[in-house]
Amino acid sequence: MKYIEVYRNLIFLLSVIVSSSIFSQTAREIIDKSIQYHDPDGFLESISWTMSFDEVRPDQSVRKSTFMLNPQTMDFEAMRTIDSKEVQLTMKNGKFKGLLDGRDDYSEEQAKTLRINKDRALMMRDYYHYLWCMPMKLTDPGTIIDETVKKVDFFGQELLQIKITYESSVGDDIWYFYFDPGTYAMKGYRFYHDEEVNDGEYILLADEYELGNVRLPKSRIWYTHKENKLLGEDRLMKIEFELPYYEIPDYPEHYSACTVVARMADGLGFRYYWATEGLRDEDLKYKPSEDARTTSETIDHLLGLSEFILNSALQRSNTRREQGEMSFTEKRTKTLFNIKRVADIMRSCNDLSKYKIVTERGENITEYPFWNQINGPIADALWHCGQVVSFRRSSGNPYNSKASVFTGKVRE
Numbered sequence: 001m002k003y004i005e006v007y008r009n010l011i012f013l014l015s016v017i018v019s020s021s022i023f024s025q026t027a028r029e030i031i032d033k034s035i036q037y038h039d040p041d042g043f044l045e046s047i048s049w050t051m052s053f054d055e056v057r058p059d060q061s062v063r064k065s066t067f068m069l070n071p072q073t074m075d076f077e078a079m080r081t082i083d084s085k086e087v088q089l090t091m092k093n094g095k096f097k098g099l100l101d102g103r104d105d106y107s108e109e110q111a112k113t114l115r116i117n118k119d120r121a122l123m124m125r126d127y128y129h130y131l132w133c134m135p136m137k138l139t140d141p142g143t144i145i146d147e148t149v150k151k152v153d154f155f156g157q158e159l160l161q162i163k164i165t166y167e168s169s170v171g172d173d174i175w176y177f178y179f180d181p182g183t184y185a186m187k188g189y190r191f192y193h194d195e196e197v198n199d200g201e202y203i204l205l206a207d208e209y210e211l212g213n214v215r216l217p218k219s220r221i222w223y224t225h226k227e228n229k230l231l232g233e234d235r236l237m238k239i240e241f242e243l244p245y246y247e248i249p250d251y252p253e254h255y256s257a258c259t260v261v262a263r264m265a266d267g268l269g270f271r272y273y274w275a276t277e278g279l280r281d282e283d284l285k286y287k288p289s290e291d292a293r294t295t296s297e298t299i300d301h302l303l304g305l306s307e308f309i310l311n312s313a314l315q316r317s318n319t320r321r322e323q324g325e326m327s328f329t330e331k332r333t334k335t336l337f338n339i340k341r342v343a344d345i346m347r348s349c350n351d352l353s354k355y356k357i358v359t360e361r362g363e364n365i366t367e368y369p370f371w372n373q374i375n376g377p378i379a380d381a382l383w384h385c386g387q388v389v390s391f392r393r394s395s396g397n398p399y400n401s402k403a404s405v406f407t408g409k410v411r412e
Contacts (some may be wrong), residue, residue: 012116020333021406022129025149026147026149026150027145027146027147027149027162028145028147030149030160030162030179030184031135031138031139031145031162032139033080033184034179034185034186034257035133035135035136035138035139036184037183037184037185037215037352038135038136038185038186038214038215038216039133039214039215040134040213041212041213041214041248041334041337041338041341042136043212043213043214043241043337044071044132044133044214045071045134045136046071046072047070047071047072047241047242047244047337048068048069048070048071048072048241048242049068049069049239049240049241049242050066050067050068050238050239050241050242050361051066051067051128051132051236051238051239051240052064052065052066052236052237052238053065053067053234053235053236053237054234054235054237055232055233055234055235056146056167056232056233056234056235058230058231058232061078063082063294064080064081064149065078065079065080065081065405066080067079067124067128067132069125069128069129070242071092071129071133074091074125075091075093076089076090076091076092076121076124076125077089077090077091077092078090078121078124078125078128082114083344084102085100085101085114086099086101086102087099087114087116088100088102089101089116089121089124090121091118091121091122091125096117096118096121098111098116098117098121100114100116109254131220132216132236132351134177134186134189135177135179135186138164138177141170142166142167142169142170143164143166143170144164144165144166144167145162145164146162146163146164146165148163149161149162150180151181154187155188155204156187157178157180157187157188158181159178159179159180159181159187159188160178160179160180160181161176161177161178162176162177162179163175163176164176164177167264172193173191173192173193173200174191174192174193174195174200175189175190175191176189177189177193183341185208185215186205186217186271186365188202188203188204188205188206189202189203190202190203190225191203192225198225198226199226200224200225201223201224201225201227201231202222202225203220203221203222203223204220204221204223205217205219205220206218206219206221207219208234209238209239211239211241211333212273212326212330212333212334212337212364213334214239216236216239217276218234218235218236219233219235219236220233220234221233222234223354224368240335241309241333243332243333243336243337244269244273244275244336244337244340245266245269245270245272245273245336245339245340246272246273246410247270247375247408247409247410248266248267248269248408248409249266249343250353251263252347256350257352258346258347258348258349258350258351258352259346259347261346261352261374262293262342262343262344262346262347263343263344264374264378265309265339265340265342265346265378266343266408267382267405267408268339268378268381268382268385269336269340269398270341270403270405270408271382271385271386271405272302272335272336272339272381272385273336273403274399274400274403275385275386275388275389275392275399276299276388277333277400278397278400279295279328279388279392279397280397282300282380282396282397283295283391283392283395283397284296284328286392286394286395287391288390288391288394295388295391295395296328296393298384298387298391299328299331299332299335299388300331301384302335302381302384302385302388303331303334303335303338305377305381305384306334306337306339306342306381308357308377309338309339309342309373309377309378309381310339310341310342312339312355312356312357312358312370312373313341313342313346314345314356315355315356316358317358317360317365318357318358318360319359319360320361352370353370355370355371355373356368356369357369357370357372357373357376
């Protein structure tokens with residue numbers, strides 16, 4: 001009996017320790033870890049993206065929708081099929097444009113019935129930006145994060161619940177978000193206009209769509225609180241990012257060590273973009289000799305170099321990390337955005353000496369000054385871009401001669 005009592009006390013103590021390890025984290029720390037899980041590189045808030053959806057109604061009818069957003073300028077385009085008609089709503093440079101089946105000569109009655117107006121466009125832009133960029137939007141100005149973290153049962157899942165409200169200038173709904181206590185993946189959310197009367201809706205998230213490091217819920221199923229009524233399901237079918245470096249950005253406003261490095265990174269990005277644009281399967285498999293790398297293996301090496309350079313810019317160490325399976329498109333996307341992040345960081349820095357190369361091999365930590373970054377990984381990446389250009393020419397798919405590495409522009 002004595003041993004049974006000791007065992008029970010030990011189990012209780014372990015449960016307290018486990019519980020404390022969860023609740024010792026603040027709500028903001030949990031949200032930050034969830035952001036690291038879903039979009040660690042900040043793609044959805046820094047670059048243009050397009051998402052395509054199947055919107056499934058309770059009667060199983062399906063409406064096709066496509067949404068494009070530039071989060072930097074808030075330019076937006078939505079295309080939806082409604083009653084066999086294609087409705088397009090666009091906001092560009094603050095100006096609204098609506099089209100019905102590709103034409104702008106629709107009637108007032110059609111505009112009213114199909115809600116082709118600026119207010120509708122703005123509402124849809126904000127709606128999709130908010131919900132499909134969660135949990136990243138939970139750090140926006142005006143967000144009030146309740147620091148009480150509760151472990152609750154959310155439709156059969158034991159999850160961490162965080163309450164979110166907003167400053168009056170932002171909104172007055174009450175939201176609850178639910179996170180996996182192990183991975184910090186967002187698993188669901190609910191909102192109320194008036195919690196006491198149990199209005200509003202709850203949303204169950206299922207499956208994931210992955211593109212590079214971005215992981216978003218693939219399915220969102222909506223129900224009312226009061227009636228527990230199914231409202232529909234939004235299925236994410238595809239994500240596309242607008243890749244940087246089709247052309248080199250404008251010159252920096254002034255010369256400095258940091259802006260020169262930024263320009264070097266931009267030049268690398270432009271060369272990589274056009275070295276890898278339009279590569280076919282046969283190009284990726286090509287190698288000039290039996291003991292040489294294939295083009296695909298060279299692209300793997302360039303991805304590794306871009307991460308090595310980025311780690312220095314982010315002031316974090318280089319450790320051996322296992323890469324999951326990635327398609328050529330995913331590798332190319334990630335490499336280009338790694339280079340762009342380096343260039344953006346360098347453009348705003350003022351002291352290169354703090355961007356050291358730090359390598360970790362077990363307990364061994366080695367540091368090198370930024371000088372080694374220039375003659376090492378950056379120069380190496382430029383070298384290998386040239387290899388890809390040479391290889392693709394040999395495999396019968398030459399580099400686009402209209403892309404000028406001197407001007408950083410594409411000739412007409």
